[in-house]
Amino acid sequence: MTKNYDHYINRELSWLQFNARVLQEAEDESVPLAERLRFLGIFSNNLDEFFKVRYATIKRIDLAGKTGKSELGGTRAKDLLDQITQIVIAQQAESLEIISTIQNELRAHGVYVINESEITETQSEYIKDFFIQKVRPALMTIILNEVHEFPVLKDSAAYLVVKMIMKKEDTVFSSKEVYSLIEIPKSIERFVVLPQEGNKHFIILLDDLIRHCLHYIFNIFNYESLQAHMIKITRDAELDIDSDLSKSFLEKLSESVKDRRIGDPVRFVYDKQIDEETLDFLLKKMGIEDTDSIIPGGRYHNRRDYMNFPDVGIKHLFYEKHQPLPVPGLVLQGSVLEKIAKKDYLLYAPYQSFAYLIKFLREAALDPKVKSIKITIYRLAEISNIASSIINAKKNGKDVTVQIELQARFDEEANISYAEQMQYEGVKVIFGVPGLKVHCKACVIDRIEKGKVVRYGFVSTGNFNESTAKVYTDYTLFTSNQKILKEVNKVFDFFQVNYKVKKYRHLIVSPHYTRNAIYALIQTEIENAKKGNPNGIQLKLNSLSDYAMIDKLYEASKAGVKIKMIIRGICCLIPGIEGMSENIEVISIVDKFLEHPRLYIFENGGMPKYYISSADFMSRNLDTRVEIACPIYDKDIQQELQDTFDICWKDNVKARVISKKQDNAYKKNNLPKVRSQVETYDYYLKKLDINL
Known part of the structure; x- marks a missing residue:
C-alpha cells in the first residue's frame, strides 16, 4: 500500500521547528539576559550537529543520484536540502537580530560587549598586553597566497580571513591582494573580560580582540590596509567504519573518528559583509559547490560559545540557582x-x-x-x-x-x-x-x-x-x-552472547520486543475504548518519528482513545485532524532544563501501567538499538510519575502546541499560570516537608 506522506510532518523540518523553539527562548524577554544568550548558543550548537549529521545524510543521498523520497518522508533529497537552507538562512537572520537586541539591553545593566572600534586607550593597553602574552603564542596564521594547497579547515572551528592590500613599493608578494587565515584558538576563552570601570563591565570577543591587534601579526609586511571577516565550515560527521577484519573495533572507530576531520563540507557560513573578491577566492580554493549549504551570516560564528557567557557578578542576568533536593528516605550519609x-x-x-x-x-x-x-x-x-x-x-x-x-x-x-x-x-x-x-x-x-x-x-x-x-x-x-x-x-x-535472544516478562527490550510490545499496549487501549472501559495514553518523549508507530496512535485516536503527549523535539505526528488524530494533543516544553525523560503511561482499563525508558518512538530506538523500558510497580512512585506528568501537561508558560500549522504557538488558557519546571521543583520541596 502506498504511504500517504501528507499524514506526517517531515522529520528534518520538524527538527528545525524544535530549534526554532530554542530560539524563542532567546527572544523571550522574561528570560534573564545571560540565559537568553545561552539559548542562542544552544540554538547554534544544535544547528552545527544537525548539519554534520542529518543534512550530511541527505546530501549523501542526493550525491548518490537517488531521490530518497521513501527515506525522507516523500520529499526529494535535493528539494529538502533547498528547504532546509532557506529555513536556516531565515533563522540565522532572526538570531542576529536577537543578539543585537540582547547586547543593547545588557548595556542598560552596565554590561558592554564591545568590538574593536569601541576600544578606549586604556583598554587598548590592556588588550595589547593580553594579546602578546596569551593570544599571539596560540595563533595559527597561514598566508594563503604562499601555499600550494588550501589548508584543511577544521570542522566547526572559526577562522578570520584577512585581506591585506599591499603598498605599491612592496616587493615581498607578487600580488597586491594577499589573503591570510587565522584560526581562532579554542585554548582561550571566547569572551575576554576587560578591567571594570566604575559600575561598568566590559567584555570583548576574542575575534574582535584579534582584529584590534592584527598589526602585531602583520607589521613585518609593507601593507596599506587590513580587513578581517569570519568564516566557518561544517563537515559530514557520519562515521565510515573500516571493514578490515585484522583490526579491533576500537582501532577501526579511532581511525574513523580521525577521518571525520576531513569529511566532506556540508555547510559554509561567512560574514555577509565580506567583499565578493574574497568570497570568490575562498569558494574556489575550498572547492565549495552549489550542492553545499552556503549561509551568509553575521560577524561572529560559533555562537555556541554564548553558552559560556561570562558571569560578571550581576545575579539577575542569570537564572536563580536551586540546590538539588534530597530524595525523601534515601540518605547520602548511611547505606x-x-x-x-x-x-x-x-x-x-x-x-x-x-x-x-x-x-x-x-x-x-x-x-x-x-x-x-x-x-x-x-x-x-x-x-x-x-x-x-x-x-x-x-x-x-x-x-x-x-x-x-x-x-x-x-x-x-x-x-x-x-x-x-x-x-x-x-x-x-x-x-x-x-x-x-x-x-x-x-x-x-x-x-x-x-x-x-x-x-x-x-x-x-x-x-x-x-x-x-x-x-x-x-x-x-x-x-x-x-x-x-x-x-x-x-x-x-x-x-x-548476542546470538541468543532472551525472553522478558517485565522489561520491554529493544530491538526484539519494544515495537510489538508498545503496539500491544496501544491495542489494549483501543479494545478498552471500544468496550467503554477506562482508556487513555500519556507519553513523554524526546522524539516521535516512526511512521508505523504514528499510524498505530492514529488508529487509537480513531477508536476514541484520548492521547496526551509531551514531546520536546521531533514530532512527525500531526495532532487534531478530524477523522485521523482528533483525540491526540501534543505539547513541547522548552525551558531552563532540557526535558529528557521517556515515560509511558497506559490506562489499561483502570489499572494503569507505568514505564520509564531510554527509548523514544524513532525507528532506530525500536529496531536498531538496545533499549530498556522498565515497569514501575511501586504505587507511590507511580503516583509521583503521574503527578510530574500532570504538572508538565498543565504548563501554560513554556509549553508550545504542536499542530499542523507548525507555528510553535504558546499554550494559552485562562487557568492560573503554571511553569512546569518551577512547579516540579516546588512539588519535590513539598514532599520533603511532608516526610520530615
Whole structure:
C-alpha cells in the first residue's frame, strides 16, 4: 500500500521547528539576559550537529543520484536540502537580530560587549598586553597566497580571513591582494573580560580582540590596509567504519573518528559583509559547490560559545540557582543499599541530587559483600566520578563489567579514552552488539547475603553523566526487585552472547520486543475504548518519528482513545485532524532544563501501567538499538510519575502546541499560570516537608 506522506510532518523540518523553539527562548524577554544568550548558543550548537549529521545524510543521498523520497518522508533529497537552507538562512537572520537586541539591553545593566572600534586607550593597553602574552603564542596564521594547497579547515572551528592590500613599493608578494587565515584558538576563552570601570563591565570577543591587534601579526609586511571577516565550515560527521577484519573495533572507530576531520563540507557560513573578491577566492580554493549549504551570516560564528557567557557578578542576568533536593528516605550519609533493600526509590534529576547514583557505585565498590558490578555507559562527563567509581570497584577486587557505547555521537573520542583506561585497570569492557547501538541505561550488582546472591540496581532514562545531570531532566529507578534485576542481568548476558535472544516478562527490550510490545499496549487501549472501559495514553518523549508507530496512535485516536503527549523535539505526528488524530494533543516544553525523560503511561482499563525508558518512538530506538523500558510497580512512585506528568501537561508558560500549522504557538488558557519546571521543583520541596 502506498504511504500517504501528507499524514506526517517531515522529520528534518520538524527538527528545525524544535530549534526554532530554542530560539524563542532567546527572544523571550522574561528570560534573564545571560540565559537568553545561552539559548542562542544552544540554538547554534544544535544547528552545527544537525548539519554534520542529518543534512550530511541527505546530501549523501542526493550525491548518490537517488531521490530518497521513501527515506525522507516523500520529499526529494535535493528539494529538502533547498528547504532546509532557506529555513536556516531565515533563522540565522532572526538570531542576529536577537543578539543585537540582547547586547543593547545588557548595556542598560552596565554590561558592554564591545568590538574593536569601541576600544578606549586604556583598554587598548590592556588588550595589547593580553594579546602578546596569551593570544599571539596560540595563533595559527597561514598566508594563503604562499601555499600550494588550501589548508584543511577544521570542522566547526572559526577562522578570520584577512585581506591585506599591499603598498605599491612592496616587493615581498607578487600580488597586491594577499589573503591570510587565522584560526581562532579554542585554548582561550571566547569572551575576554576587560578591567571594570566604575559600575561598568566590559567584555570583548576574542575575534574582535584579534582584529584590534592584527598589526602585531602583520607589521613585518609593507601593507596599506587590513580587513578581517569570519568564516566557518561544517563537515559530514557520519562515521565510515573500516571493514578490515585484522583490526579491533576500537582501532577501526579511532581511525574513523580521525577521518571525520576531513569529511566532506556540508555547510559554509561567512560574514555577509565580506567583499565578493574574497568570497570568490575562498569558494574556489575550498572547492565549495552549489550542492553545499552556503549561509551568509553575521560577524561572529560559533555562537555556541554564548553558552559560556561570562558571569560578571550581576545575579539577575542569570537564572536563580536551586540546590538539588534530597530524595525523601534515601540518605547520602548511611547505606544506600540498605534503604533500597526495603523499597524502590525514584530520583528525578536535576530537581533531586544525582549524588545518589555516585553514592550507590561508591558503596558497591567498597562493600565486601558485593561481588560484581555491571553497568552500561553511553556518555560520561569529561571528569567522571562514575568512571572513577567503576575503576575503584575493580581495584577492590570486584568483578566489573562495563558495556560502553563507542559510537555515542560526538563523544566517541572521550568514550574510547575511558574504555582504554578501564581496560588498563582490568575492567571487562564490552563494545556492544554488532549492528546495534547500546543506548539503554542500567546497572546491576550482585551482593552475597546469607549465602545467597541478592541483586541491587538502577535503570534510568538518561546518561550516567554528572555534568549533563545538572541540566537534563531524567528519572532513575533504584530497586532491589529481584525479578526486574534478573532481567537486567539478562540484557548484560545478551551483550556477551548476542546470538541468543532472551525472553522478558517485565522489561520491554529493544530491538526484539519494544515495537510489538508498545503496539500491544496501544491495542489494549483501543479494545478498552471500544468496550467503554477506562482508556487513555500519556507519553513523554524526546522524539516521535516512526511512521508505523504514528499510524498505530492514529488508529487509537480513531477508536476514541484520548492521547496526551509531551514531546520536546521531533514530532512527525500531526495532532487534531478530524477523522485521523482528533483525540491526540501534543505539547513541547522548552525551558531552563532540557526535558529528557521517556515515560509511558497506559490506562489499561483502570489499572494503569507505568514505564520509564531510554527509548523514544524513532525507528532506530525500536529496531536498531538496545533499549530498556522498565515497569514501575511501586504505587507511590507511580503516583509521583503521574503527578510530574500532570504538572508538565498543565504548563501554560513554556509549553508550545504542536499542530499542523507548525507555528510553535504558546499554550494559552485562562487557568492560573503554571511553569512546569518551577512547579516540579516546588512539588519535590513539598514532599520533603511532608516526610520530615
